[in-house]
Amino acid sequence: MAVMSELGTDLDRWRRRRSAVAHRPTTAPPRVVVLGAGMSGMCAAIGLRAAGINDITILERADGVGGTWRDNHYPGSACDVPSHLYSFSFAPNPEWTQKYAPQSEILEYFEAIARRYSLLPICRFGVEVESAEFDADRALWKVRCAGGDVVEAEVFIAATGQLNRPFIPPIGGLDSFEGTTFHSARWDHGHSFEGERVAVIGNGASAVQFVPHVAAAAESLTLFQRSANWIMPKPDRVFRPWERRAFRIPVIERTYRISIWARLESRFTLMRRRSWLRDLVTRLAVPKLEQVVRPNLPRDAVVPDYPIGCKRILISNDWYPALLRPTSLTITTPIRRISPTGIETADGVHREFDTIIFGTGFETTKFLTPITVTGIDGADLHETWRSGASAHLGMSVPGFPNCFILYGPNTNLGHNSIIFMTERQVDYVVRCVQDLWQRGPGRLDLRPEVMVASEQRTAELAADTVWLASCDSWYKTADGKLTNNWPARTTAYWRATTDGGPQDFTYTELGATPANA
Numbered sequence: 001m002a003v004m005s006e007l008g009t010d011l012d013r014w015r016r017r018r019s020a021v022a023h024r025p026t027t028a029p030p031r032v033v034v035l036g037a038g039m040s041g042m043c044a045a046i047g048l049r050a051a052g053i054n055d056i057t058i059l060e061r062a063d064g065v066g067g068t069w070r071d072n073h074y075p076g077s078a079c080d081v082p083s084h085l086y087s088f089s090f091a092p093n094p095e096w097t098q099k100y101a102p103q104s105e106i107l108e109y110f111e112a113i114a115r116r117y118s119l120l121p122i123c124r125f126g127v128e129v130e131s132a133e134f135d136a137d138r139a140l141w142k143v144r145c146a147g148g149d150v151v152e153a154e155v156f157i158a159a160t161g162q163l164n165r166p167f168i169p170p171i172g173g174l175d176s177f178e179g180t181t182f183h184s185a186r187w188d189h190g191h192s193f194e195g196e197r198v199a200v201i202g203n204g205a206s207a208v209q210f211v212p213h214v215a216a217a218a219e220s221l222t223l224f225q226r227s228a229n230w231i232m233p234k235p236d237r238v239f240r241p242w243e244r245r246a247f248r249i250p251v252i253e254r255t256y257r258i259s260i261w262a263r264l265e266s267r268f269t270l271m272r273r274r275s276w277l278r279d280l281v282t283r284l285a286v287p288k289l290e291q292v293v294r295p296n297l298p299r300d301a302v303v304p305d306y307p308i309g310c311k312r313i314l315i316s317n318d319w320y321p322a323l324l325r326p327t328s329l330t331i332t333t334p335i336r337r338i339s340p341t342g343i344e345t346a347d348g349v350h351r352e353f354d355t356i357i358f359g360t361g362f363e364t365t366k367f368l369t370p371i372t373v374t375g376i377d378g379a380d381l382h383e384t385w386r387s388g389a390s391a392h393l394g395m396s397v398p399g400f401p402n403c404f405i406l407y408g409p410n411t412n413l414g415h416n417s418i419i420f421m422t423e424r425q426v427d428y429v430v431r432c433v434q435d436l437w438q439r440g441p442g443r444l445d446l447r448p449e450v451m452v453a454s455e456q457r458t459a460e461l462a463a464d465t466v467w468l469a470s471c472d473s474w475y476k477t478a479d480g481k482l483t484n485n486w487p488a489r490t491t492a493y494w495r496a497t498t499d500g501g502p503q504d505f506t507y508t509e510l511g512a513t514p515a516n517a
């Protein structure tokens, strides 16, 4: 029952806190500037407003809300977390048409959220933020936009996500290619594959979704794959009309949501360094995978050489059928260069293509790049993070007061819904901003000892995960530091964010000298 009320009532809790805060009646709530109108930026605005903090500006580079769901509209784009969980706990959607809704439905959901919670009037679209600087004398963040406009606010919330800067590998000769090229997150829907020889580089979560569509449309599809993925069947299906009617009954929808969360949570066992479940799944999966090996789909393209979970486990029912088409070919020999007409591999073979699609993911470990973030005494956040990004619970860094990061370092998941994590973060941020409001103008600075303990705990937990095993993934830096994933169950994060809060910070009233100066 506790789980039920916790999972379902974030918005109510924030609203209750609004009346619970005995803030100084003469003090206006802090102004807040949020970077990004994606899922977490919108969630922050909804939570803060529910708590009575209304002066919020959302700065968004694009021309609409939705973040990753606005950008990743490639054919087949969908979420691999069931939709009843991949939605806000306070805004359930009984009308999801299928278990894993397509991108268009997810984007519609977030657009509807923006309208329902009146977020559009506080969004400034088409605004590219270049820098954010803390003015210690005024306890204000000055956020500078391209074009010179400056937005000032007491609180700065960065909600730019981990997957917003497409990565295209610097393969020699790329610029010389005379055909069409694009990245999966910049899909060119005006481009027809009919009669084309198409090359796809990369085989991650995005490629697994778009390759079957390209393979069906093109004359031929050649996949350049560096390492195999563990791919499991996708238990997807359309909801029947009576099921959708049943989901309109809140207790049924909520119970279903919690059951998905609990089932996914149990999968964390697969993310541990040692896991009996992984041993069992591996023993069952490898013989099945070997059955799909064919001359155009070699064994090393199918059976991974690293433990399950080290990279994101992918789900698909049409990946292998697409690669087994007679017109498909998977190549595991490394790429040497791109020529004006095609791709040459390390064995000297050159193949000609009309189009090259990059399914090569995102720049993930350089959080907040290319925005310059300057804290106390000119501290540069990127310099602070030179040996790998880290933040207390992914949100706060000492020396950067009144600044919170959503979906920041070590908050991504390999086994459950990121929206659950976002709501925990917003809950924490709301409590901190309310505390600032209650105390009056000044700054909340993360206690250095909290940061030290946090980093130590994250490193200890990370050492017990499979992510530090022998595979390359976007979860860690080139040096092997786990910067992206939360290395424990979501319940542990839930506890940590609930136990923490304003007490993790020192408060310095505007004009006073900080205690630790």
Ligand code: NAP
Residues within 6 Å of the ligand: 078, 079, 080, 081, 163, 169, 170, 184, 201, 202, 203, 204, 205, 206, 207, 224, 225, 226, 227, 312, 335, 359, 360, 361, 362, 472, 473, 474
């Ligand atoms: P990704 O998982 O990072 O995959 C990138 C792919 O590009 C990998 O196969 C990688 O190979 C390959 N690659 C990178 N550099 C290369 C190079 N120089 N030469 C050849 N191949 C190269 O990216 P993604 O598929 O866009 O997915 C990123 C994340 O987005 C996912 O993990 C997931 O969190 C999220 N996503 C989620 C969903 C969803 O359903 N929820 C859907 C799509 C994406 P290696 O593996 O060998 O490095």
